[in-house]
Amino acid sequence: MRALAAPLVAAGLITGCQTSAPQPQSTDPDLPPPLVAAVPIPDNAVADAVAKLDDLAEELMRKSGIPGMAVAVVHGGKTVYAKGFGVADVTTGRKVGPDTVFQLASISKSVTATVVAQQVGAGVVGWDTPIVSRLPWFALSDPAVTRMVTVGDMLAHRSGLPDHAGDVLEDIGFDRRTVLERLRQLPLEEFRTSYAYTNFGFTAGAEAVAVAAGKPWEELAEEALFEPLGMTSTSYRFADYERRPDRAVGHILIDGGYHPRFVRDPDAQAPAAGVSSSVNDMARWIALVLATGRHDGRQLVDEKALLAALTPQSVAARATEPAMRSGFYGYGFDISTSSAGRIEISHSGAFELGTGTNVMMLPSADVGIIALTNATPSGVAETLTAEFADLVQFGEIREDWYGLYREVFDEMAKPIGELAGKSPPPNPRPAAPLSSYVGTYQNDYWGPARVSAAEGGLRLALGRTLDVPLTHWDGNIFTFGLITENAPPGTISRATFDGDKLTLEYFDQFGKGTFRR
Incomplete structure (x- = not known):
């Protein structure tokens, strides 16, 4: 889809942030000021918020009309909620459950950043490894930028490539290598001081890491992350998603209804948008991130390498007035500060052809939530996670999140073209033979x-x-x-x-x- 995470950050609606060990909630004088939030978390906040999720999810399903959704919550290193709603396919009526596999779309970027952090910690690459040192055939339109652009630059969307560079090449059937090679024909904005969301720039960064590791990206991710975490239903291969017997089929919104008319194969940009997974599997990944890379008592991902991904690297949504909070992007994660003064980590994912997803983590409360849907994005996933975040931080929902998100998504779903929605001239001039x-x-x-x-x-x-x-x-x-x-x-x-x-x-x-x- 025409970007998801980036436009929502720019609209001030998607939040995100760094991760750390659970932070104390008191005004302990020994607590460093950067760790002090403006509002203490209410007693039993997470449990109380979880108790409301069934009703919140069902109400959003009713209002939106989307076919299906799955939701999971992780707190204290454990999955405390995992449930499916609605159907995986309107043609069969098959129910969604916590093991139903969905396409994640751009949440894949956060997963990819975790894989890259694992490789950085292992010494295979660095965030500052130049792309051309691993992909000598790769180039951008400026030779100087070509020499300097790094893995980190690509994963922070600060290469200077224009917004969504290469996406439409994929739409008309070109493969990953072809799209990456044609990026050199595109104009560049300022290197490292501009921000533009680019799926294929991001993919180039992951490809460089895969070459350094000596194996295809899809295989590297399995060995570095999915297998150690026991994520047995998770893959970057579209063919694996298609083979899952319990998978959520994408539904596109046409004429006011959701229909499974198209199939979205994201293999060309798999590191940026190709993960398929269940909420039960993704809960394992959320637990790893909240635990700063630890799993089953060992450091699976180096804490310092992961911290780089979870802290600001680019200004994604610069404030338009002094009192406004800016939005940031790390390496594959959106980062921002909530109105409670708490850091939030998040990312959305969207396929126009039938996927809308969001993950949100509050490190200071040691909690994360993920919502996956199988329909053209309408703000349902983002609304649910935002409502949950409000409940955890304030004990109440403080905004009409659905109304705010619907406005953004409705704008993104408008047809393209100057003649869209117009009638042909009543007396057109004739064409040539x-x-x-x-x-x-x-x-x-x-x-x-x-x-x-x-x-x-x-x-x-x-x-x-x-x-x-x-x-x-x-x-x-x-x-x-x-x-x-x-x-x-x-x-x-x-x-x-x-x-x-x-x-x-x-x-x-x-x-x-x-x-x-």
Whole structure:
């Protein structure tokens, strides 16, 4: 989807933060001021909040109409709540349970950062390892930045790559290596002082770590994290998700209802969005993070290496006035401070085609919650974790979180294109003979656009998967519709012919929408 975590941070709605051992709640004079929160946590706060989760979850299911959700809470190193709601697939009615496997989308970044921290602690790489020292074929548009950009830069979204660089290349079928190689064609913002959420930049960082470890990323994650934690239902491979008998199917919101019409295969950007898991498995990971890398009495992930991931590395949402709290990004984690003065760690995940997820941790209360849904994101997962955080910190829900999140997600779900929702002109100018438009139009970034005559009309083929009819609009302007991970339902693009030049509005990202025959 067109980013999830980053826009919500920018909107001031997603919070996140560092982790540490449980922090004392008193005003002990020996407690360092940075560890003192503004509001003490109420007695029995976590237990009381957990007791309300059934009602909160069921109410959100009712209001939103989403098919299914699973929720887990970890406190004191133990899973204290794990439950499923609704159905995994509306066509079968199969129920969701705590072992149902969901696609996590961008929560995968936090899991990836944990794997990288394990490798940093083992001395395989450092957060400051240059990408090209492990991926000599990789480049960005500035040779100086190419030499300097590090694993940490990529996992903190501070490389200078534009927002969501490469995502639409994946949408039209290109594989991981092809997308990563084409990033060099994109313009860069300021190196290390700008922030832009980039799935494939993040993936490049993980790929460098995998090469340093001498094994594919998917295998490295299993050996470094999933197997030691006993996360037997967790994988970065889409094929593993598809094989799970108890899996939540993605449902897209179309015409006011949720339907399992599309399948989201995120293998190309697996380190950024490819994890599938259950809330029971993810509870094990949350416990590890809250315990600063310890599991079963041993230090599985080096505490210092993990701390780097869980503390600010980039300003993700700069305050717009002096009294406002800014939002930060570590390595794969959102970081912010709640109105109670407590650090929160979080990340959201979203697939337009049918996944909405959120994880939130309050280290000072030694508690974390994860909510996974199988529907186009509507703010349900974020609302539930925010309500839970309010209950833990204040004993009451203090905001209309669902209303706030719905506003953000509704905006993200709007169709793309200047002609979206508009009617064709009543008396359009005629097109030229269709044969005059037929041909192959070249573009270095997107690859060739192939226009062919078919059944009395025209078709456009681009990449490995896009093949759509062109509908005449006016004169030399045609249109085509598409629904992809980054194109919500209702998206319409213009295709404008001008002699041997073809301009595709939807693909004019970064000024690269011109194709020449």
